[in-house]
Amino acid sequence: VDDLVRRVLASDTRAAARLCRLVDDRAPGYRSLLRALHGASAPATVLGVTGSPGAGKSTLVDRLVAAFRARGGKVGVVAVDPTSPFTGGAILGDRIRMQRHFDDPDVFIRSVATRGALGGLSRSARDVARVLEAWGARVVVIETVGVGQDELDVTLAADTTIVVVAPGQGDDVQAIKAGILEAADVFAVNKADRPGADAAVRDLENMLALGALTLAALAPAGHGHSAAPARVASGAAGTGWTPPIVRTIATTDHGVAELVLRAEEHRAWLETKAGRSHRAVRARRLVESALRDALSERIVSELGEEMDRAAEQVLAREEDLDAAVERLTQRLRGGGALAP
Amino acid sequence: VDDLVRRVLASDTRAAARLCRLVDDRAPGYRSLLRALHGASAPATVLGVTGSPGAGKSTLVDRLVAAFRARGGKVGVVAVDPTSPFTGGAILGDRIRMQRHFDDPDVFIRSVATRGALGGLSRSARDVARVLEAWGARVVVIETVGVGQDELDVTLAADTTIVVVAPGQGDDVQAIKAGILEAADVFAVNKADRPGADAAVRDLENMLALGALTLAALAPAGHGHSAAPARVASGAAGTGWTPPIVRTIATTDHGVAELVLRAEEHRAWLETKAGRSHRAVRARRLVESALRDALSERIVSELGEEMDRAAEQVLAREEDLDAAVERLTQRLRGGGALAP
Numbered sequence: 001v002d003d004l005v006r007r008v009l010a011s012d013t014r015a016a017a018r019l020c021r022l023v024d025d026r027a028p029g030y031r032s033l034l035r036a037l038h039g040a041s042a043p044a045t046v047l048g049v050t051g052s053p054g055a056g057k058s059t060l061v062d063r064l065v066a067a068f069r070a071r072g073g074k075v076g077v078v079a080v081d082p083t084s085p086f087t088g089g090a091i092l093g094d095r096i097r098m099q100r101h102f103d104d105p106d107v108f109i110r111s112v113a114t115r116g117a118l119g120g121l122s123r124s125a126r127d128v129a130r131v132l133e134a135w136g137a138r139v140v141v142i143e144t145v146g147v148g149q150d151e152l153d154v155t156l157a158a159d160t161t162i163v164v165v166a167p168g169q170g171d172d173v174q175a176i177k178a179g180i181l182e183a184a185d186v187f188a189v190n191k192a193d194r195p196g197a198d199a200a201v202r203d204l205e206n207m208l209a210l211g212a213l214t215l216a217a218l219a220p221a222g223h224g225h226s227a228a229p230a231r232v233a234s235g236a237a238g239t240g241w242t243p244p245i246v247r248t249i250a251t252t253d254h255g256v257a258e259l260v261l262r263a264e265e266h267r268a269w270l271e272t273k274a275g276r277s278h279r280a281v282r283a284r285r286l287v288e289s290a291l292r293d294a295l296s297e298r299i300v301s302e303l304g305e306e307m308d309r310a311a312e313q314v315l316a317r318e319e320d321l322d323a324a325v326e327r328l329t330q331r332l333r334g335g336g337a338l339a340p
Numbered sequence: 341v342d343d344l345v346r347r348v349l350a351s352d353t354r355a356a357a358r359l360c361r362l363v364d365d366r367a368p369g370y371r372s373l374l375r376a377l378h379g380a381s382a383p384a385t386v387l388g389v390t391g392s393p394g395a396g397k398s399t400l401v402d403r404l405v406a407a408f409r410a411r412g413g414k415v416g417v418v419a420v421d422p423t424s425p426f427t428g429g430a431i432l433g434d435r436i437r438m439q440r441h442f443d444d445p446d447v448f449i450r451s452v453a454t455r456g457a458l459g460g461l462s463r464s465a466r467d468v469a470r471v472l473e474a475w476g477a478r479v480v481v482i483e484t485v486g487v488g489q490d491e492l493d494v495t496l497a498a499d500t501t502i503v504v505v506a507p508g509q510g511d512d513v514q515a516i517k518a519g520i521l522e523a524a525d526v527f528a529v530n531k532a533d534r535p536g537a538d539a540a541v542r543d544l545e546n547m548l549a550l551g552a553l554t555l556a557a558l559a560p561a562g563h564g565h566s567a568a569p570a571r572v573a574s575g576a577a578g579t580g581w582t583p584p585i586v587r588t589i590a591t592t593d594h595g596v597a598e599l600v601l602r603a604e605e606h607r608a609w610l611e612t613k614a615g616r617s618h619r620a621v622r623a624r625r626l627v628e629s630a631l632r633d634a635l636s637e638r639i640v641s642e643l644g645e646e647m648d649r650a651a652e653q654v655l656a657r658e659e660d661l662d663a664a665v666e667r668l669t670q671r672l673r674g675g676g677a678l679a680p
Contacts, residue, residue, distance in 0.1 A: 031662060038660040126661070283651035288640065290665045291647065295635050298669070300628065307631065311623035320378040321466070322371060325630045329638070333673075 005036045008134050011074070013105060016135040020110050023127045034127055037134040044076070044133040044140045045267060048158030050183060053145055055166040056190040059250040060259075061143045065101055067260050068139045076132030077109040080125050080144035080154050108132055122153045123293055129157060155183045156286040159279075160266045162259065163243075164188045165204070167196030181207060184243045185266045188259055192247035204245050240274035241266065303328060345376045348474050351414070353445060356475040360450050363467045374467055377474040384416070384473040384480045385607060388498030390523060393485055395506040396530040399590040400599075401483045405441055407600050408479045416472030417449040420465050420484035420494050448472055462493045463633055469497060495523045496626040499619075500606045502599065503583075504528045505544070507536030521547060524583045525606045528599055532587035544585050580614035581606065643668060 007015035022030040049064070051057050061077060068075045101107040110132070112124040129140045144154045155161040163184040189200050244262045248255035269275045299307070306328060313319040347355035362370040389404070391397050401417060408415045441447040450472070452464040469480045484494045495501045503524040529540050584602045588595035609615045639647070646668060653659040 035660055035662060038663075039657060043657070279655055280651060283655040284648055286661065287647045287651045287654060287664060287668075290661055291639055291643075291668050292632075292636050294665045294669055295639070295672075296632050299631055299635070303631075307627045308624055311620060311627045314627060315619055315623040317379060317383070320375055321626065321630055322375060323378075324627060325634045328627075328631050329634055332635075 002033055002036060005033055005040075005134075008037070008131060009040055011136040013108065013135070016108060016131055019131050020128055023124060023131065024112075034130055037130055041134045041136070042138075044129075044137045045160075046129060046158045047139060047141045047263060048155035048161035048183070049141060049143045049164060050145065050152065050155055050161060050180075051164030051188075051190075052166070055164040056250050057143055057145070057164050060162075060164055060188060060190055060248060060256070061141055062101070063250050063253055063256045064141060064260065065107055066253075067256055069101075069104065069107065073138035074106045074108070074136045076129070076135070076137035076140040077107070078125050078128045078132065078140065078142045079109065079111045080121060080142065108135060108137065120293065120297070122157070122289060125154050126157045126290075152180075152183050153289045156282055156289055159270060160185045160263045162186045162188055162263060164190050165200055166191045167194045167200045185241070186259065186262045187243055187245040188248045188255070189245060190248045190250055192255065193249050197247065201245055201247065208242060240272070241269050241278070299328075299332070303331065306331060342373055342376060345373055345380075345474075348377070348471065349380055351476040353448065353475070356448060356471055359471050360468055363464060363471065364452075374470055377470055381474045381476065382478075384469075384477045385500075386469060386498045387479060387481045387603060388495035388501035388523070389481060389483045389504060390485065390492065390495055390501060390520075391504030391528075391530075392506070395504040396590050397483055397485070397504050400502075400504055400528060400530055400588060400596070401481055402441070403590050403593055403596045404481060404600065405447055406593075407596055409441075409444065409447065413478035414446045414448070414476045416469070416475070416477035416480040417447070418465050418468045418472065418480065418482045419449065419451045420461060420482065448475060448477065460633070460637070462497070462629060465494050466497045466630075492520075492523050493629045496622055496629055499610060500525045500603045502526045502528055502603060504530050505540055506531045507534045507540045525581070526599065526602045527583055527585040528588045528595070529585060530588045530590055532595065533589050537587065541585055541587065548582060580612075581609050581618070639668075639672070643671065646671060 004015055004019060008019055019030075019033060021027075022033065047064070049057055049061050058079075061079075065075050065077060101109065110128050112121065112128055125142055125144070129142060132140050142154060142158055144152075161183050163180050163186070165187065167189070187204050189197055189204070191197070244265075246255050246259045246262055248259055250256070270279055310319065310324040310328060314321050314324055344355055344359060348359055359370075359373060361367075362373065387404070389397055389401050398419075401419075405415050405417060441449065450468050452461065452468055465482055465484070469482060472480050482494060482498055484492075501523050503520050503526070505527065507529070527544050529537055529544070531537070584605075586595050586599045586602055588599055590596070610619055650659065650664040650668060654661050654664055
């Protein structure tokens with residue numbers, strides 16, 4: 001076993017930071033280092049925290065870290081920052097967030113930013129979470145903004161996902177409602193001292209009731225696409241777990257203890273029969289998402305020039321987009337493009 | 341040529357509606373019907389309209405349709421509704437939106453909803469846009485909510501994309517800023533009579549200035565991922581077109597004529613040298629996005645059981661997720677899974 005891997009497994013923080021950098025850079029050989037970590041440490045509980053920008057996720061994560069630290073044991077945080085190269089969020093992010101944990105050697109915080117490759121975000125987040133688990137974290141919190149499918153896919157790696165909403169964001173929640181309903185195991189209505197908190201709780205309750213009803217109505221009919229049943233079935237409403245709604249005020253620590261309790265109840269539920277089948281559905285979606293991402297990276301790196309030529313022909317209306325896609329698919333099937 | 345195709349090309353609205361239904365249902369043989377349309381009609385100008393929920397996109401699209409209709413010629417609208425099976429948005433959507441155009445036989449409005457398959461949204465929107473073009477639309481407006489990558493990918497099929505923002509949505513725009521900056525050819529600051537409109541315009545101006553600066557700073561350094569340069573280069577700021585910012589009040593038609601003018605200026609710019617290279621970059625991204633979506637559908641339909649088994653092993657920690665993904669990738673390469 002590589003010396004770096006050995007040191008990470010011995011909880012060497014500098015070694016863990018170095019391995020995270022290798023993951024960031026996708027340095028040659030980093031994947032075999034990660035694979036060497038497989039099964040070599042106790043599984044961490046992975047907690048996803050997602051929600052709209054401005055809902056107060058970061059402050060809440062800061063409080064959750066404090067709560068987990070109060071029980072002892074190392075804590076890891078993976079902050080997923082979907083900002084583009086325009087803002088350089090990942091570099092600045094680590095410095096300004098969670099300063100109170102900076103001098104705690106048992107808290108390891110790492111940001112992961114997108115670099116243009118679709119789906120790369122989920123993989124980087126999972127990879128960093130694996131490093132933190134190997135380093136000895138008992139709990140790894142993955143914080144991600146819940147605005148897009150890529151970001152929601154990040155939560156597939158979590159055992160339990162807390163969705164954070166704040167009063168007055170009703171309109172904007174509408175569009176991401178469906179995805180969030182599927183991802184949520186526990187809801188936190190944060191900034192619960194603000195006007196509109198009751199309405200936000202009521203909206204969530206209605207949404208859950210509607211979701212449960214719609215799930216019941218949809219279940220016998222089935223769907224044309226094979227992906228749909230898995231997505232629907234994975235909604236927590238259909239599997240014996242109704243996501244609890246917890247009011248929090250992260251800035252004063254209000255409700256944080258209850259939030260931890262509810263997350264632990266969910267973690268315990270995952271060991272029940274219904275919980276295990278729920279986990280199986282999520283694991284299936286995780287595999288599908290990871291496979292899709294891997295193929296995306298392959299086509300970019302190995303079919304680049306052919307896609308350029310196809311684009312020219314499509315633009316000149318010499319070739320139908322569909323026909324071009326079919327041709328490129330055949331190309332993948334026939335030969336080198338999918339070689340390892 | 342199929343009779344249905346012939347009738348669509350002869351502007352038969354009932355035939356176009358029937359072909360749209362075949363597209364919706366992904367009925368057997370629908371793809372060959374769509375391919376028969378290739379090159380058989382004059383190209384429509386495709387206008388994308390995207391933005392946050394609540395920005396007033398639908399009302400603005402309604403006004404744009406009126407403006408295009410005033411010049412004569414058929415107009416098509418493809419409304420992309422990312423709601424899940426929970427709300428059934430597509431069915432209700434067509435009825436409540438744009439009622440004023442209901443009795444105009446030269447306006448064809450169609451909603452497209454997601455059905456669980458990732459990326460299916462973009463393909464359905466493109467397919468419906470092709471039907472409307474074949475039916476004789478001179479302009480096809482694709483309206484989509486700009487909250488996720490899937491939705492933004494819809495705009496890759498557009499010649500010109502208008503991004504609609506409204507005052508007071510600053511916080512929520514932050515997270516999708518990068519994607520929106522890349523997609524925007526023209527900005528509409530809608531509800532321009534509300535407080536905060538000046539601030540919204542200023543924010544956009546700053547964002548464009550920052551984007552241009554960052555693009556310049558990043559350009560020489562390059563990126564590890566091959567997808568990144570294309571995404572960065574496709575930002576309008578780097579290609580000789582600075583997206584104009586138009587103040588609109590859709591409810592009173594204020595600014596709509598100017599918006600149409602700016603969109604037409606952009607359409608004309610696309611024929612310049614810089615514009616052509618901009619189109620080439622977008623076409624390349626379109627091909628990549630369509631290929632990725634096609635592969636996603638294939639893995640779901642043809643590797644379903646193998647992914648189930650892999651998920652079980654990953655969940656039981658018997659196999660590393662990465663190793664499972666590599667194995668499934670090899671499976672795709674070796675055999676039947678990518679067969680047509």
